[in-house]
Amino acid sequence: MLAVYAARVGGDDPLANLEVGDRPAPEPEPGWAVVRVRAASLNHHDLWTLRGVSSATITPPQILGCDGAGTVEGYGGAPPTGGGPEPGTRVVVYPVVTCGRCAACLSDEPMACRSFRMLSEPPLAGAFAERVAIPAANLIPVPEHVGFNEAACLPTAYLTAYRALFIRAGLRPGMTVLVHGATGGVATACILLARLAGITVYATSGDDDKRRFAVDLGAEAAFPVARETARDLIAATDGVGVDAVIDSVGEPTWELSLRAVRPGGVVVVPGATGGRNPPAQLNRIFFRSVTIAGTTMGTRGELRRLVDLVATGALRPLIGSTHTMRDARPAFTEMLHGELRGKIVLTLE
Numbered sequence: 001m002l003a004v005y006a007a008r009v010g011g012d013d014p015l016a017n018l019e020v021g022d023r024p025a026p027e028p029e030p031g032w033a034v035v036r037v038r039a040a041s042l043n044h045h046d047l048w049t050l051r052g053v054s055s056a057t058i059t060p061p062q063i064l065g066c067d068g069a070g071t072v073e074g075y076g077g078a079p080p081t082g083g084g085p086e087p088g089t090r091v092v093v094y095p096v097v098t099c100g101r102c103a104a105c106l107s108d109e110p111m112a113c114r115s116f117r118m119l120s121e122p123p124l125a126g127a128f129a130e131r132v133a134i135p136a137a138n139l140i141p142v143p144e145h146v147g148f149n150e151a152a153c154l155p156t157a158y159l160t161a162y163r164a165l166f167i168r169a170g171l172r173p174g175m176t177v178l179v180h181g182a183t184g185g186v187a188t189a190c191i192l193l194a195r196l197a198g199i200t201v202y203a204t205s206g207d208d209d210k211r212r213f214a215v216d217l218g219a220e221a222a223f224p225v226a227r228e229t230a231r232d233l234i235a236a237t238d239g240v241g242v243d244a245v246i247d248s249v250g251e252p253t254w255e256l257s258l259r260a261v262r263p264g265g266v267v268v269v270p271g272a273t274g275g276r277n278p279p280a281q282l283n284r285i286f287f288r289s290v291t292i293a294g295t296t297m298g299t300r301g302e303l304r305r306l307v308d309l310v311a312t313g314a315l316r317p318l319i320g321s322t323h324t325m326r327d328a329r330p331a332f333t334e335m336l337h338g339e340l341r342g343k344i345v346l347t348l349e
């Protein structure tokens, strides 16, 4: 089957490790399903995999892709206990695979499971392929009128944004949030979801065009990443500071995050695309009672809620570009160079 995979990992250029070609189709274990993929979407996670950075040792070739949507083709062995969607059902794949038995899994905090794996992390093959295998419990049905392209945006970027905003930061209507990186997948998801919930969003970007883009998308204002921006944000929030910051960048933005958040506020960290070791500035954290909250992905229930938001027309995931899976290389180039405006989708006929 056609697949997009890491033929090697490491080195200076992640794109040099990228191949598009033929890989064996998955053979599902009992209780697992095979999904015929119709659309998939890129995440920074795919670039980390090409660099060789993963929760488990990568042994190439490794099929990439955390996010996929398509139709159920069948199951391994007998149909799963409790049944599963009929073959042919349109689904989006919940990409988190855990043990299903530990205290974290049983209390619906699967991200805290010791055996947490994302689709495309060994031993799991990813969704950038004609077919992907996944535990049957990870199939989330998608209504007929929700497009595969839109559905494929939800599992990583939108799920991460949803949990960061509403669960980890505890944001509610009328509150304020600062989102760094105005145009990436998670940032655009944060802007759209926060606006939908009646939260005032401020964005940052080093680029004029990208700041305008964030405002067009619904941000109240967008600022450069600079020391004066903290002062502007405090002024914009009646001298208080923002209730929460979503900082998935890290080194370039950390100081601004700690300066702009209000005393008692929350800085949520869903990633570190700009470097993982900023000066901690612990003085600002303890003296102003700031909470630092890490976050990864979200639950099945939260992904179902996102599908519902798209199904009712309340949410339309922002897709910046689409490419066929066979022509995946330019999609990866866009992501690597930060040229994206929202999600990048790969399609299969």
Ligand SMILES: [Zn+2]
Pocket (backbone or CB within 6 Å): 098, 099, 100, 101, 102, 103, 104, 105, 113, 114, 115
């Ligand atoms: Zn577990």
